[in-house]
Amino acid sequence: MRRYDLDWLRVIVFGLLIFYHVGMFFVPWGWHIKNDIIYPNLRWPMLFVNQWRLPILFVISGMGTYYALSKRSGGAFAKERIVRLLIPLIAGIILIVPPQVYFERLDKGQFSGGYFDFWPSEAFIGIYPEGNFSWHHLWFLPYLLLFSLVLIPVFLYLRDHPQAGILRGMRKLAATPFGLFWLVIPLYIWESLVEPFFESTHALVGDWFNIINFITFFFYGFLLISVREIFWKTVQENRRKYLYLGLVGFTMMLGLRQLYEDSTLVHFVEAGFKVVNLWAWILVLFGYAAAYLNKPSAHLAYANEAVYPFYILHQTITVALGYYLMHADLGLFVKFSLMSIGTFGIAWLIYEFGIRRWNWVRPLFGLKGKFKKPLSNPLPNAIL
Numbered sequence: 001m002r003r004y005d006l007d008w009l010r011v012i013v014f015g016l017l018i019f020y021h022v023g024m025f026f027v028p029w030g031w032h033i034k035n036d037i038i039y040p041n042l043r044w045p046m047l048f049v050n051q052w053r054l055p056i057l058f059v060i061s062g063m064g065t066y067y068a069l070s071k072r073s074g075g076a077f078a079k080e081r082i083v084r085l086l087i088p089l090i091a092g093i094i095l096i097v098p099p100q101v102y103f104e105r106l107d108k109g110q111f112s113g114g115y116f117d118f119w120p121s122e123a124f125i126g127i128y129p130e131g132n133f134s135w136h137h138l139w140f141l142p143y144l145l146l147f148s149l150v151l152i153p154v155f156l157y158l159r160d161h162p163q164a165g166i167l168r169g170m171r172k173l174a175a176t177p178f179g180l181f182w183l184v185i186p187l188y189i190w191e192s193l194v195e196p197f198f199e200s201t202h203a204l205v206g207d208w209f210n211i212i213n214f215i216t217f218f219f220y221g222f223l224l225i226s227v228r229e230i231f232w233k234t235v236q237e238n239r240r241k242y243l244y245l246g247l248v249g250f251t252m253m254l255g256l257r258q259l260y261e262d263s264t265l266v267h268f269v270e271a272g273f274k275v276v277n278l279w280a281w282i283l284v285l286f287g288y289a290a291a292y293l294n295k296p297s298a299h300l301a302y303a304n305e306a307v308y309p310f311y312i313l314h315q316t317i318t319v320a321l322g323y324y325l326m327h328a329d330l331g332l333f334v335k336f337s338l339m340s341i342g343t344f345g346i347a348w349l350i351y352e353f354g355i356r357r358w359n360w361v362r363p364l365f366g367l368k369g370k371f372k373k374p375l376s377n378p379l380p381n382a383i384l
C-alpha cells in the first residue's frame with residue numbers, strides 16, 4: 001500500500017532544502033558565496049532544521065528502497081539505482097555544478113571572464129576547493145548509491161525472512177511509545193566517538209562519520225517500513241509526546257551551547273542531546289504526516305516527480321541569484337524573498353519546459369523517459 005505521507009514528507013523536506021540554502025547566503029557559516037551583510041540570528045531556525053533534514057531524507061530513502069525491492073531482484077534494483085543516481089550525478093557534475101564554482105571564483109577574484117571562458121576549459125581542473133571539479137550539493141547521490149548497493153544482500157535477506165531476529169526486535173521496539181529511542185544508541189556512539197575525528201567533507205573518500213551515520217539512518221528506514229503497521233500506529237498515536245520531547249531537547253541543546261564552553265564533558269552531553277533530539281523530531285514528522293498527509297493529490301503527484309530535478313537545479317540558481325544580489329541595498333527580507341521565489345520559479349520553468357516534456361532530457365535528471373501527465377496514484381514511493 002502506497003504511503004502518500006512519505007511522498008509529502010519527501011517533497012516538503014526537499015522544499016525546505018531550498019530555503020536552507022538561501023539562508024546559507026546570510027549566516028556566518030561557510031558557504032560558496034555570502035551576502036555583504038551577515039545576520040547571525042538567522043542561524044537559530046536553520047540549526048533547528050539542520051539537525052533532522054538530512055537524517056530524515058536518508059530514512060525516507062531507506063523506506064523507499066523497501067518498496068523498490070519488493071518486486072525486483074537484487075540485480076534489477078542495482079541497475080535501476082545506477083541509472084537513476086549515477087547518470088544525474090554525472091550530468092550534474094558536467095552541467096549544473098560548474099556555474100556555482102564559476103560565480104564563487106568571480107566573487108573571490110580567482111577568475112575573470114565570461115562563463116564560457118571558464119567552462120569547460122577551467123571547470124574540471126583540480127579538486128574543489130583548491131581546484132574546480134566538484135559535485136557540491138549533489139553529494140547526496142553518490143552516498144545514496146553507495147548505501148543502496150552495499151546493503152542489497154542485507155535487504156534481500158530481510159525481505160525474504162520477515163521473522164528474522166532483527167525484525168522481531170524492531171516490532172517489539174516499535175510497539176511501545178519510546179521503544180524506538182533505543183535506536184539512538186548507535187547514533188550516539190557515532191556522534192560522540194567518531195564525529196570528532198572525521199570532519200564532514202561530503203567527499204565520500206575518507207568521510208567516515210557521514211558514511212557510518214547516514215548509512216545507519218538509511219538502514220533504519222528499511223527496518224521501520226518492514227514493521228510498518230506497528231510503526232505508523234505508534235508514531236501517529238504518540239506524536240505529541242515526541243513533539244514535547246523535541247521542544248525540550250532542542251531548548252536544552254541550545255542552552256548548553258550558550259552557557260558552557262566546549263570541553264570533553266560538554267561534547268559527550270551535547271552528543272546525547274543531539275541524537276535524542278533529532279530522532280524525536282524525525283518521529284514527530286512521521287507522526288503528523290501519518291495523521292494528516294496520507295492522502296492522494298494531483299498536486300502531490302506533480303511535485304513528487306518534480307522534486308528530483310528541483311533538487312539538482314536549485315543550488316546553482318540560488319548561487320547565481322545571490323551573486324547578483326549580494327551588494328544590493330535591499331535588506332534581509334527582500335533579498336531572502338527574491339532568492340527563494342526566484343529559485344523556485346526558475347527551477348519550475350526549467351523543469352516544466354526544459355526537462356519534463358523531453359524524453360531525451362528526463363533521464364539526465366533521474367526521471368523515466370516516457371512523458372505522461374502525473375496520475376493521482378503514481379508508482380510506488382520513490383527512493384530519492
